[in-house]
Amino acid sequence: MPVTQPLTTHSVSTTEPFLILDNITKIYPTAAGPNVVIKDISLTVQEGEFICIIGHSGCGKSVLLNTISGFAIPEHGQVRMRGQRITQPGPDRMVVFQNYSLMPWLTTYENVYLALDSVHPQKAASEKEAIVLEHLAMVGLADAAEKKPPQLSGGMRQRVAIARAFCLRPQILVLDEPFGALDAITKEEMQEELSQIVMDHRCTVLMVTHDIDECLFLADRLVMMTNGPAAGIGEIMEIPFPRPRDRTQIMEDPLYYQLRNSALEFLYDRFAHDELAS
């Protein structure tokens, strides 16, 4: 089934970097007055980069992601992808939500098909069917195509959400704490699968997480945020381990602990929080 070609043809005409967060500030009105969640954040992301965002609870990590997915529009500054300002959500920036967000009345197959069919209604039904099955197989759920989400485990549901997002060949994959609810073993499995999928397809990824080891295994760069309100980017850490990464191998590298300690020191000493996020 030759269906692995990209679904969207990219036109590289601008000289601007792939994704730019240009001095963005997001303010939410509250009863107690305006709440500045994130302030003056600037970040440049290259195509194919894997960026992890870490910070204490309530520091506006999700808000930062939402300005990229288009669910939140910054009051000041703008987010641009390939020179185009982001003003609304769209399938080119597909989101894998924290709580999977699968329709419980649709089967695994139908959940993925609904997204593909909405984004590419003009494709032939047989082609769409082949793409859905291919992506379910890619996340190891070929046998669960006819099952409904309530019959699946948390890890399996997250796989469906990833298959749904990935079958649209988004230019950016946006993940908001995708593995937060999973047990340790399933989490490691999912991290390896995600790493594999992203590497095979050279997709740009932005991912919020609480887990430093997850960042070190997955990310090219780690964005560490200062505490809110008016949170900003405190530090950006390069994670230079070559790919494909082997978990045991990178954990034996002395650099791993150097980076890990530096991140921990940022979170727990320089920007310590009252309620310690684990």
Add this chain to the structure above:
Amino acid sequence: MTISMRKSGFGNFLSLKKLQKDIAPPLIAIVIFLGLWQLLSWSGITLLPGPFSIWTDERTRELLLYPFYDKGGIDVGMALQTWASLKRVAISYTLAAIVGISVGILVGTTPVFSKALDPLFLFLRTVPPLAWVPISLAALNKNEPAALFVIFITAVWPILINTAVGVKEIPQDYNNVAKVIKISRKKYFFKILIPSALPYIFTGLRVAISLAWLAIIAAEIVMSGIVGIGFFIWEAYQNNYISEVILALVYIGAVGLVLDKFMAWLQTLIVKQ
């Protein structure tokens, strides 16, 4: 062959035991209730005839034994009276479901309509069925359409309000997915809105079927000259045939129970997840 027979025999034995466990307590309760009632009416404290009068009273026994007789006009058997009422409920309930679900979706999806109409709906919902009778008689002038309207107006509110709530309560998660994949209006309606609101809609439909059946009795009691179990009660009471009223109550209760159980069964069939 023998194994499967023995298996089914064992299954029967089990279900018989379960039957005993589930059926026996309510049966005993009913026997005690009827016994107390009969004692009370024998004692002469009340003029209400006892439950056995359904059989001992000759007129009522005729009604009990011949539920399908038809002597023309409104002089027909109990089953036919009940059937006539059920047909009215079916017509009005169907109408109430169509109007209630459509308007409910409109109100649930359009905040302006919701703001404008919610207070009116909440007010009208509290009007009891009997209070609608003079209004619908005045408005429609004829017994039959007035009775249909009373059932409709009683049954429509729980369907409408539950549908509106169900649509408003569609989880933000589903709407976010819809936004990211830029789903078409038609697909959103059939693949997300309706399935998500369906449990609420069915709750409304189930409440409404009981209300509709209550309303038909109220409506018919006041509307003279129509075949129907409600008017039958009224006429029997006017002629002091109290045991006939008791028999009619048995019919009403049984139909009400069956309608409710039917909707509950339909609900589990359609809204299973």
